[in-house]
Amino acid sequence: MTNANAPDASAHRIFLIGYMGCGKTTWGKKLAARLNYAFVDLDTILEEKEGMTIPEYFTTHGEAAFRNLESAILKSGDYPQRAVISTGGGLPCFFDNLEWMNANGQTIYMNLPPAVLASRLDNGKDERPIIRGKHGDELIAFIEEKLAEREGFYTQAQHTINGINMSVERLMDELGIEHPEENV
Numbered sequence: 241m242t243n244a245n246a247p248d249a250s251a252h253r254i255f256l257i258g259y260m261g262c263g264k265t266t267w268g269k270k271l272a273a274r275l276n277y278a279f280v281d282l283d284t285i286l287e288e289k290e291g292m293t294i295p296e297y298f299t300t301h302g303e304a305a306f307r308n309l310e311s312a313i314l315k316s317g318d319y320p321q322r323a324v325i326s327t328g329g330g331l332p333c334f335f336d337n338l339e340w341m342n343a344n345g346q347t348i349y350m351n352l353p354p355a356v357l358a359s360r361l362d363n364g365k366d367e368r369p370i371i372r373g374k375h376g377d378e379l380i381a382f383i384e385e386k387l388a389e390r391e392g393f394y395t396q397a398q399h400t401i402n403g404i405n406m407s408v409e410r411l412m413d414e415l416g417i418e419h420p421e422e423n424v
């Protein structure tokens with residue numbers, strides 16, 4: 241689904257947004273490879289810049305400092321123009337980050353139901369401090385609550401795509417990028 245102010249496909253930076261677990265990092269890599277674009281994960285830039293994992297950063301500096309830093313990294317623009325950029329799930333919901341992304345590239349929201357997100361996040365790994373210690377129905381309920389808070393931001397993206405049955409071709413179709421192999 242594309243909203244009215246979507247720029248044309250020539251806008252090079254493609255920002256993937258959506259709740260943690262929706263597939264931004266996974267599909268950002270695949271889309272970048274298909275387009276021969278750079279792949280940028282803003283969380284990875286932050287971890288490399290700070291020399292620690294995101295959970296460690298939350299513990300040592302707190303969430304407020306994390307939100308300031310992730311916004312500064314976004315707006316630094318210190319990454320290639322021709323890039324697929326996977327954002328952290330909270331990025332669009334703080335400051336004017338979403339407006340900045342809409343003004344500096346194409347944005348696409350990957351929409352998935354809470355139960356599917358929970359099934360992908362409830363993996364025993366401690367990767368996301370916000371959901372630390374939450375499992376099963378408690379995790380689903382937490383995601384439902386957070387998604388209700390955040391949906392208003394995510395849906396300001398220029399495009400929204402259903403994250404079920406995801407494929408690079410579907411992402412390209414939504415972004416208005418032709419994939420000529422089908423014309424043969």
Ligand SMILES: Nc1ncnc2c1ncn2[C@@H]1O[C@H](COP(=O)(O)OP(=O)(O)O)[C@@H](O)[C@H]1O
Pocket residue numbers: 258259260261262263264265266267326360361403405406
């Ligand atoms: N379409 C999909 N089907 C099944 N599992 C997926 C799909 N996309 C991503 N995943 C899995 O879900 C988890 C979260 O994916 P990830 O790309 O890290 O999401 P995000 O960056 O949005 O948090 C990973 O374990 C990944 O392998």
Ligand SMILES: O=C(O)C1=C[C@@H](OP(=O)(O)O)[C@@H](O)[C@H](O)C1
Pocket residue numbers: 258259260261264265283294327328329330331367368369370
């Ligand atoms: O939703 C959030 O607030 C967060 C999502 C994470 O990124 P992913 O969406 O890639 O998991 C990461 O930025 C941090 O744990 C905060």
Ligand SMILES: [Mg+2]
Pocket residue numbers: 264265283326327328
């Ligand atoms: Mg990610």
